[in-house]
Amino acid sequence: MGVLDKLFGGGGKSGKGKADFSDVKSGSSSTAPSAPSQGGVAQSRTYTVVAGDSLSKIAKREYGDAAKWPRIYEANRDQIKNPDLIHPGQVLNLPREG
Amino acid sequence: MSIHTYGMARVCGLAFILLASGCGKRDAASTGDTGSGAATSAAVRVADVKVGRALGADKRVTDETDEFRPSDVIYAVVETQGSGANTSLQARWTYQDGQVVDESTRSIAASGEDVTEFHISKPSGWPQGKYKVEILLNGATAGSEDFEIK
Numbered sequence: 001m002g003v004l005d006k007l008f009g010g011g012g013k014s015g016k017g018k019a020d021f022s023d024v025k026s027g028s029s030s031t032a033p034s035a036p037s038q039g040g041v042a043q044s045r046t047y048t049v050v051a052g053d054s055l056s057k058i059a060k061r062e063y064g065d066a067a068k069w070p071r072i073y074e075a076n077r078d079q080i081k082n083p084d085l086i087h088p089g090q091v092l093n094l095p096r097e098g
Numbered sequence: 099m100s101i102h103t104y105g106m107a108r109v110c111g112l113a114f115i116l117l118a119s120g121c122g123k124r125d126a127a128s129t130g131d132t133g134s135g136a137a138t139s140a141a142v143r144v145a146d147v148k149v150g151r152a153l154g155a156d157k158r159v160t161d162e163t164d165e166f167r168p169s170d171v172i173y174a175v176v177e178t179q180g181s182g183a184n185t186s187l188q189a190r191w192t193y194q195d196g197q198v199v200d201e202s203t204r205s206i207a208a209s210g211e212d213v214t215e216f217h218i219s220k221p222s223g224w225p226q227g228k229y230k231v232e233i234l235l236n237g238a239t240a241g242s243e244d245f246e247i248k
Contacts, residue, residue, distance in 0.1 A: 019225040021199045028189070028204045030214035031157055035184040035205035046201040091201065 022050045023061070049090040055083055062094055071095055142180035142208045144240035147233050149174050157213040164245040168223035174216045174231045174243065182208045188234040189216035194227045 026045070047058060055069035063071070073083045075093045080086060150159035150173050151166065159175045166172055174189050185208040191199040200218050216231070224247040232242040 018197055019193055019227075021193070021197070021220065023222050024200045024218055024220050026189075026191075026200045026202045026216065026218045028202050028214065028216045029157065030187075030204060030206050030212060032178075032185075032206035032208050032212035032214065035186075035207045045203050048198045048201060091198075 018050075020050065022053065045094050045096075047092050047094050049086050049088050049092060051088045053086060053088070055080075055086065058092070058094075142178055142182040142185045142235065144176055144233060144235050145179045145211075146177040147174060147231075147241040147243050149231060149243045149245050153215055157215045164243070166224070166245060166247050168220075168226065168247055170224070170247075171217055171219040172224075172229075172231075172245070174233070176214045176216070176233050176241070178206075178208055178212050178214065178235070179210070180208060181210065186234075186236050187214050187216075188237075190232045190234065191218055192230050192232070193225070194229070199229065 028045075047062070049058075055072050056066040059069040059072055060066040069083070072092060072094060073080055075095045079090060079092075086092070148159045148162050149164060150162040151170050152159070152161040153173055153175070154160045157175065159173060172191075174191075176187055176189075178185070178187070184205055186203060186205050188201065188203045190201045193199050202216050204214060204216070206212065206214060226247050228244065228246050230242055230244050233240050
């Protein structure tokens with residue numbers, strides 16, 4: 001076991017650093033109606049950036065179309081200054097399609 | 099002497115007024131009647147959190163467990179009670195040392211007893227180990243469940 005395994009727990013199958021959760025799919029539903037959106041902002045969920053991510057990769061994964069990356073960029077202008085530069089650990093808002 | 103008595107009377111009178119006004123406010127708050135009939139999100143509370151492999155049509159867990167297989171879809175079901183026109187529920191899924199797996203937020207118009215489910219899946223399979231789902235109600239932790247992938 002290396003130093004990295006000790007640092008990161010080494011609990012995953014790979015045993016090398018952080019586990020890769022980049023392909024995780026998530027969703028939700030409720031017996032309660034959705035709250036009315038405020039100020040015209042559509043409901044969103046969040047996504048935590050992992051190493052190797054880009055806005056187009058996230059858009060491809062979340063919306064099935066890499067060309068929809070500006071949708072994510074626009075929803076996160078407060079924390080993304082350069083759309084070509086996002087950082088692991090950043091929590092991005094992913095607007096609902098609709 | 100008379101000055102001292104007058105001073106004491108003023109102090110007692112002021113204390114009485116303060117007590118009376120305080121009681122009045124408490125009485126008004128205890129009725130819980132806003133007059134508009136609209137309750138605030140503060141009235142909503144998380145009654146229960148369960149994790150499992152499958153849901154019924156009512157969105158409640160039908161296969162409750164805390165041990166999953168790498169190929170499972172994992173459901174976290176949150177039961178809430180109370181009313182709030184804009185209630186935010188968030189599920190934060192973490193792995194072992196706190197690595198964030200996913201975060202999802204859902205805003206609901208809660209009314210009475212509601213059931214909200216969050217689910218995650220991983221086509222390439224979940225790494226084995228211990229996980230946790232934390233439920234936040236309007237940004238504050240309201241419950242959590244630990245589970246394991248074996």
